[in-house]
Amino acid sequence: MYSNMESIGFSTYFNDVVNYFYEDKKLVAQLGEKLGFDVNQDVFLGVVFLYPSAEQGTFDEKEQLKEHLAEMQNLPSINNQIKQNQFFYVDNGVATFLIGHDKDDIMKILPDFKKEAVNLLDSMDQKKKVRVGFGLPEKGIAGITRTYSYAIKAVKAGEIFKKERCILDYMGMEIYSSINAMVTNYGKQITDIVFEQLSDIEIRVLAKYYKCKEDIDTTARVMNIPPDLVREYLANVKKSTGLDVHDTEDSFKLHLLVIAKKVLDTNKKIDEIKATNHYEYILLDIDDTLLDFQANERESFINVLKDYGYKNAEDYLPVYKQINDRLWKEYEQGIIEKPEVLNTRFSKTMKEFGIEVNGKEWESKYRSYLNEGAQMIEDAEEICQWLKSKYRLFIISNGVAQTQRKRLKASGLDKYFEQVFVSEEVGAQKPSKEFFSYVENHIPGFDKSRALIVGDSYSSDIQGGLQYGIDTCWFIRGDIKEQESGEKSTYRISGLKQLKDILD
Incomplete structure (x- = not known):
């Protein structure tokens, strides 16, 4: 097969x-x-x-x-x-x-x-x-x-x-569809008629009774009241509504009414949230947004040069960063392929100093150090935990899939995200429309009008969002200054905690 x-x-x-x-x-x-x-x-x-x-x-x-x-x-x-x-x-x-x-x-x-x-x-x-x-x-x-x-x-x-x-x-689908239909067409009317005859404590006991699989002793233990009192409240339900929890048909009706009330209450809360904030999907970059890639990059670079006997490793770093940034931009623009970025950045750096090296070998060693780097940006854990309680979270990242996934897992942040989209696996990189189209098609129910991109890179994160019609939040570490070149974004923050001010 x-x-x-x-x-x-x-x-x-x-x-x-x-x-x-x-x-x-x-x-x-x-x-x-x-x-x-x-x-x-x-x-x-x-x-x-x-x-x-x-x-x-x-x-x-x-x-x-x-x-x-x-x-x-x-x-x-x-x-x-x-x-x-x-x-x-x-x-x-x-x-x-x-x-x-x-x-x-x-x-x-x-x-x-x-x-x-x-x-x-x-x-x-x-x-x-x-x-x-x-x-x-x-x-x-x-x-x-x-x-x-x-x-x-x-x-x-x-x-x-x-x-x-x-x-x-x-058959489960038929049950679910029946509940949905009842809630949609009759839910509020029926639940109001039935539950207005009951006290708050009787409604709570009834709901807990069904949550505890219709076991009176378990209900009593969970609610910290005597079993006889549970029986008394359930008897009052029968007196007030004519529906008996011990009758199979009546019990099914009561259970559906409890569910309908919960659905209606939940929908009311959702509507209240939507009235104050229209976002549902938060798409976050990894490098220099959640994880401190600059610190990780610097440490990994220095370790590679030390391994090859170069004592003043930091002297080579500015040249490497300049060459590396140029190569990644050429990759984003579709001028070169990713292997050329990875396999030539070290050889081109050292060539500037008149030194010939095996770029592919150096890249392999560098990658092994990079995979271990999981330094987080300040407040990253706290903001992910807060966002997870309110929104659906997804990762959008350019880079090498294995490296990004390992670093995310090592940081412990992976548990907050439903899916991780890395350019290497997607087959396109930010800011291309192909990348964001892939993301949209792989998140069930995704609505880009209810999405927000959070990232540090204007060229990949912010421009990508602008081109695809998704709101953006530009994370500029340090002081935010007006950009003379006219860069635009929906929001700008200098620290991750400021997301609460935007979204709360």
């Missing part, structure tokens, strides 16, 4: 499918042909393994999920019924499409797949909850998006009902 997360950039393919298949079915069909299946005839089943949205997984945790999912799909009882499968990353987990010729064949493997999913989740040594959702097998281009959507909605239904490890198929 063929499986490859990176085949012709399947995540790119998937986003093309989700976002554009109505407009360009021919493109989708061509991509499907390259991947070895017929998007018009084959049947697709979407399966998602997700962390709850409030506990989004790190890159390493997603990798672990992917490995477990691959092992599960390779079991003979499942593998033999699948024509092909494809993995891809999603916001807070991983997902897969199982691809076959016949819907009945796909339906046959669902029981085994669910059973293996339960075993897998029980065996995983992870503190975070993981939920699994299955879609309804669908055929053709439109089926790709529907089955994936069903799988996501199944997980959302699991979140609503507080299932720790939720194995739901498309």
